[in-house]
Amino acid sequence: MTAHLDNHTVPSWDLFRKFTIEKRIAFFALDRHPVHILYARQFTRTFLDELYILTNKIRLIAKTNHGKSWLSTLLENRRVMLYFAQPSTRTFLSFATACETMGMRFYDVRSLETSSEMKGETFEDTIRTFSSYFDLVILRHATPNYAEHAAIVLNRSRRPIPLINAGSSKDEHPTQALLDIFTLRKSFEKLGGLSRKTVMLVGDLKRGRTVRSLAVLLAQFAPIHIIFCAPKELAIDDEIIAFLKDHNVTCTQTTDFEANLPKTDAVYMTRTQSEYTDAKSLASSSKAYHTAAYTLTQKHLNHLKPNSIIMHPLPRKNEIAREIDNDPRAMYWRQVRNGMWTRCALIAKIFNIEKKILDH
Incomplete structure (x- = not known):
């Protein structure tokens, strides 16, 4: 049963920001109302399994024009704000097409320059306006902890509504991790599943929010092995390694990309997160990263497993x-x-129409 929060029991942001990550996640448990999607660690294996089934069902329904029309009636009376204060394609x-698929009308602000925050409005007032x-x-922002702060503001308001973190600084990208897990599960569905596979994460692991969120979700499929391959300057945080080891995930950290390719079932490449660095550190990190040692080329394909x-x-x-784009792998x-x-399915779960879709 969903528990509704009394806004008088919601902590202030100044208090909440002092919580441990475990306490923060417990506060935003997915069985509470409103549902906020903020962290990869919110998702249990049960939730991931349910989302996988629901995503496949929506894909199947949408294969016909009748099915597409039916899906577009499910949330036709709902409106969505896409607040993207950071570049995104x-x-x-x-998210825009997912909202449209489910019948939701969406509106967007895609730059702070078009927001009243440029006039000095606090972001708390902006969020309450939404x-x-x-x-x-649905929120993307370059400021650390912005999504959490916005969720607290909403929960303390008289009209708390759900919020989805669509990318928060270097911290988290939980919905990217959801679609990555779906892709991995779909790819290995007939090959024994995702468990016991080896996944290599390559590139800027220090500042890459996608790899941080994905690594956390991979722990739900333990036993599994993760190879973190990066220059020493861009290595994954020790906190992520500690979390994974606590969850029965074996980890290897290496700077040798080519030597580890034959061991991997999935190789996950990433770019340099140059937007989070100053010119001096960018020069050194880019020099370390943009070399053949961390680039997947056609000559590497023979080193990869066929599947x-x-x-x-x-x-x-x-x-x-x-x-490589046309390689079947x-x-x-x-x-x-x-x-x-995946985002269609997530929105469906937030608005509690999962059963209606599965029964269709």
């Missing part, structure tokens, strides 16, 4: 050669498509 369009007009906020897959959250720079364009369906 795929995440924005994925809650006056909309039934869901392995190649993934990338996109956008890419030069870390995957374009000649290249799944990054499939990831793009899967993102729309």
